[in-house]
Amino acid sequence: MIQLKPITLFLLLLWASGLHGQTASVLGTILDENNEPIPNVNITAANLGTVSDESGNYVLELTADIPNTITFSHIGHSNVILENLILTTNETFEFNPVMKTGAIQIAGVDVSATGKKSIEGITTIPPEIVRKIPGTNAGVENILKLLPGVSFNNELSTQYNVRGGNFDENLVYVNGIEVYRSFLIRSAQQEGLSFVNSDMISDLQFSPGGFQAKYGDKLSSVLDITYKTPTSFELRADASLLGASGSLETISKNKKITTISGVRYRNNGLFLNSLQTQGNFNPRFFDVQSLLTYRFSEKFHLNFLRTFSINDYTNEPLTRQTNFGTLNDPRALLVYYQGRERNKFTNTLGALKADLFPNDHVKLEFIASTFHTQEQEFSDVIASYELGEVDTNLGSETLGEVVNPRGIGSQFNRARNQLDALIFNVSHNGKIAKNESVLEWGVKFTHEDINDRFRESEFIDSAGYIVRPPNSGLVNNEPEEPFTADILPFESVQAINDTKTNRLSGFLQYSKHTKLGEHDVYYNLGVRAQHWVLKGEVFEKNAQTVFSPRGQFSIKPNWERDMLFRLAIGSYQQPPFYRELRDSQGNINPNVEAQKSIHYVLGSEYSFTLWERPFTLISEAYYKDMTNVNPYTVEDVRIRYAAQNNATAYALGFDFRLTGAFVPGTQSWVSLGYLKTEENWDDRGNISRPTDQRLKFAVLFQDYVPSIPNVKLYLNLVYNTGVPGGSPNYADPYNFQNRLRDYRRADMGISYIFADEKNKHPKGHWLHRFKEFSVGFEIFNMFNNQNSITNTWVRDVDTQQQFAVPNYLTGRILNVKFGVRF
Structure with missing residues (x-):
């Protein structure tokens, strides 16, 4: 190592x-x-x-x-x-x-050192940074986690939390088409590839809050991705110890037809073998995407986006020993496994988009899309465990082993979960831009058809006896009377849910750029509305309607200093999706209402010159007042809702990001964020939300060797204070408020650029045919920090007390890679 x-x-x-x-x-x-x-x-x-x-x-x-x-x-x-x-x-x-x-x-x-100066509070990130910065899950989400206010500490996950929200509260669009993720994934090890293919990106915009009415009905953030429109033939290929990817861009001779396609394969076995749980892992992830554009004329363009992905995750765990506790009270969990876990997630998306340009001022869009996911979780795993103290005597023959066991037992976990979801969307968006004014509107119909078979059970064994569930009401008088009751799982959930939801949503917003004296002023006023009807076989249909007004105001004073100030206030209401309707027993509560949040965002952007190079300091303060909150618990990346609107919450914080050319020819930034978010269940008092991550510090840094400028360095550093460690299953979080340790991670990549736009080679040279050719290596978690973001909850079979055993994340890993572009 x-x-x-x-x-x-x-x-x-x-x-x-x-x-x-x-x-x-x-x-x-x-x-x-x-x-x-x-x-x-x-x-x-x-x-x-x-x-x-x-x-x-x-x-x-x-x-x-x-x-x-x-x-x-x-x-x-x-x-x-x-x-x-x-x-x-x-x-x-x-x-x-x-x-x-x-x-x-x-x-x-209007471009500054960081890209487009944004009067809308949108962060723009150059696609090249997305493609080059190293990370366990390199791509868009890897970069987002380096922004202030954005966090999630499981490096194998592509999910992220924004300003106290969870990852069900984030909107993602690709070319104006809303995209979805799998429903049943419970572990970051199962996630695989992000939906967004970074090789195909031409534009990336992100807003962590206070976004416009046109962007949809979610509580936290919006990520707006635009895929490339090719201008020439290009072939790109990348490979590493983790997998391979390739993309192809084509354009017809008459410039009317363009295509861009990408294929990716990834195997996370390199990372999983660094975990404390030893086993036979076979995580295989594959996807293919393509975007075809046909320009019938200057006034009519037709686009077709198609994606297919399959995540096939097989795990046969063998052993695990996790040491935890304190120096004065060291403990260990030693586990021996039998059985296997087999999960498979297959997703397809097809979307047809027509762009019409009747004149220079009007743009009309018509979109139809279908998302289909088929998911299964099949698991039969027996875990025989020993929970006890660790021998710390340096002279002992059992140094590091478990001694004085407090609990010896076994758990049998079984899952047979299957889900089939079909989501159909048809929408129209329009835009009229004239004389510094923009009027935008949109209407969208969505049909969701969810078929869910939810079956999970857990048996606990102590010295050969199955522990019965609490409050079972059965009396055991053995040996005086024979006990003939059925063997029951300690915990069990079984449900069959078939739900259908029809949603009609729309927005109207007006934007204006004007003058206030000598100062430039921009304002945006908009409103969203959504009406939805939920139907199921075991409950009566339920209909609800919400309205969400929003507004933004920006002013760029006519000062010698280049300053911009923004204020955003808006109502954000998130109608429940399927998972938010399902309670702890797997049953659907059709009366769950939309969660509500009022955003107050005050920001500034200051562009200046330092060391004769451009820099920008972006600052934002925010407060979110949340009502009708549907509380939840988190286990790894699995969110389990109470399916009740029985809580209120708030989130407040400050975000700072200094970005610019710290090194000539590169863009780097330093981020700092503070967050506090709490919730109140049934007027029981405020407790920390699962996403209450108080302090965030991150660095994205690019550099090169002055004497060998073709040697490039890419570095990202992240420090986050610990979040609440969660609670087992649906247990009361008021009883589980201990925090995990702080999260520290550094990933570094070094590449040698043989050829690119600045390093062209003459004809006859073996590198002449390459537009780009690079070879390098990456070191993930290079200081080998032992991070944890979740706990495994283990019961002492004698007292039924539960212990939180940290699930440590990946250790130091070396990866070798190369990339070519023709």
Whole structure:
């Protein structure tokens, strides 16, 4: 195992160089009003310039880290002007102008060191950072967890909590299409791949709260992903010890048809073998996605998105020893397993989207999508365990072994869970933009058909005797009277649920950019509404309606300092989805109402120059007042709701992020966040919510060796204070408020770039055919911190007392990878 000392990291962080005069690139394809490429277009920026080729393609190098104005000019067409573009060194910005015969077109791209300056409170992250930054689950979620206010400490999971919410409260869109995740997954080991394929991303926007009415009915956040529109043929392939991925981009000769496809395979066996539970793991995850676009004309585009994924998780656990407790009272759990666990999750999504552009001011969208998931959890695992003290006597022959056992017993866990869900959506969105005003509207119909077979049981054995469930009402007078009652599980849940939900939702919002004296002002007012009808075979249908008004106000003062201030206030109501309706016994409560939250968000954005490079400091303070709360418990990534609106809650905090070119030619940031969130069940008093993670500190850092600039360093560091350790099953959380230890993790990647946009090779060279070629390695959890985010609850079979045994996460892992792009 590699030993990496802290001094090594310190030296790596000192690689920052003082290089100046670096460049960035703008590239794309120039088309006319008939969607035909325009050759020989003059593209100029200050004293720099180039011309487009026969296919309308161009590449222009700019001076980095300063404002640039680019002019596109051609005989017979009006100029296109791109203003105020600031790129970091070696950054590539894609811009595909359409040149018309009308008036001069000015495309103001108000860009700072971190990307688009956002008056809407939206964080924009360059896709290249998503693809390069190392992480156990590298991709979009890996980057989100480095933002303030976003947390989840299980590195094998792609789920995340935002500002005190759980991961059922986050909206995710891909090209305007809402995407869903599997229902039955209970362990991060079973999750596999994120829905979002990072190789296919062209734009990523994220809001942790206070978002606009157009984004939907969830309580916490929205992630808005846009997949690429290819401008040329491109083939990408990546491989590592964890799996492989590939993507293909194509475009027809007439530029009317484009396709982008991605395929991924992953096996997490490398990580699972570092866990304390030893066994035969076979976690296989596979998915394929494709987006096809056909441009019938400039005014009509048709898109088809198709995805298919399968997670096949097989586990035959063998042994486990976990040491826990304190120095004065060390304890250990020693477990021997028999049996196996087999889980399979198959998801498909198909979506058809039509984009209409009747004129320059109007855009209309029509979307139809179908999501289908088939899931099964089959498990039969017998765990014979010994719970006792640990021998810490250095001279003892039993050093480190369990002595003085407090409990010896076994548990038999059985699950036969099956779920089939079909979700159909049809929607229309419209937008009219004219004279600094934007009117947007949308309407959506959703049909959800859920068929759930829920069967779980747990038997507890003590010295050969099955422990009966509490309060069973049976009297055992052996040996005077024979005991002939049936063997009953200590805990058992059986339910068959078939539910259908029809939802009709819509929004209307108006945005305006105006002046207040010499200051720029933006405001947005909107409202959402949703009406839904829940039907089932064992209960009468139930109908409910909610309304959610929201507003935003931003002002950019005409000051010498580049400042922007934002205020957002809105109502966010989350109508219950299937899992929120199911209680501890698996039964559906049709009377569960929408959870409600009022968001108050006050933010600022300050852009400035430091070391002759651009930086931005983003700050936000927020408060969320929640009512009609449906409380829940968390075990790993499995959320179990009470299916009651019997709680109130609040969340408050502060988020700070400093981002910019700490090293010339790179973008890095430092995040700091404070959060406090509590809930009150049935007026019993406030307790910490399962997501109450008080302090968050994270660093995303990129660097290179000054003398060998092709050697790149990518680093992410995360420190989170501990969250409540949870409670067993549906136990009363008021009795379980102990916190887990703090979470510390550092992942590092080092790559050598043989070829990319800045390292082209002449014909005849073996690297000439590559647009990009890199080889490198990654060290995950390089300081080998022993982190935990959940507990295993083990009963002392004599007293029935439950002990919280930490589930430790992955240790230090070395991964080797390479990537090519043609």
